[in-house]
Amino acid sequence: MENRLKELRAERGWSQADLAERLDVSRQTVNALERGKYDPSLPLAFRIARVFGRPIEAIFTPGQEDET
Amino acid sequence: MENRLKELRAERGWSQADLAERLDVSRQTVNALERGKYDPSLPLAFRIARVFGRPIEAIFTPGQEDET
DNA sequence: GCAAAATGTCAAGCAAGCTTGACATGCTCG
DNA sequence: CGAGCATGTCAAGCTTGCTTGACATTTTGC
Numbered sequence: 001m002e003n004r005l006k007e008l009r010a011e012r013g014w015s016q017a018d019l020a021e022r023l024d025v026s027r028q029t030v031n032a033l034e035r036g037k038y039d040p041s042l043p044l045a046f047r048i049a050r051v052f053g054r055p056i057e058a059i060f061t062p063g064q065e066d067e068t
Numbered sequence: 069m070e071n072r073l074k075e076l077r078a079e080r081g082w083s084q085a086d087l088a089e090r091l092d093v094s095r096q097t098v099n100a101l102e103r104g105k106y107d108p109s110l111p112l113a114f115r116i117a118r119v120f121g122r123p124i125e126a127i128f129t130p131g132q133e134d135e136t
Numbered sequence: 137g138c139a140a141a142a143t144g145t146c147a148a149g150c151a152a153g154c155t156t157g158a159c160a161t162g163c164t165c166g
Numbered sequence: 167c168g169a170g171c172a173t174g175t176c177a178a179g180c181t182t183g184c185t186t187g188a189c190a191t192t193t194t195g196c
Contacts, residue, residue: 001111029184038183042107046130056124062114083172097154
């Protein structure tokens, strides 16, 4: 699963810690998500979508794994 | 998190097992999702959205938990 | 060049998502 | 009635998502 977290965060001039606070998760979680270590839960994906004012589909895109 | 799984599945006349097969998960998982036992992972949410031809936001809606 | 802030990373542990297998119940329809 | 399908449910077990705490490395800016 690919995502535009880093890009969207940068646009807003937020640190990973800033974003983590807005999402109510740990800084390490934001870091792991940006680096593609794992995917967020659906509830967290909704919070991310809300923070950035975009639909989930505009932030996350299923990669090779889910394409068929 | 609320969802319209049961409704959308019924519209198509599919059994839980049918849907499970299309989503590549177990029948018990579909049953648990419909009954709100837990939320799907984000990758599974994407597959569900694709199977029903609707955006994730049109199928799942964060409840009280995520509203503030 | 130095200090502080930001980012990356690791480990251990708990919680959530999903699996298989089994069994109970209910529904439909020959 | 009886067979078969659909649904609900439980338990045990594995994997993934997320946490805290600690420490190393990179970036920023004075």
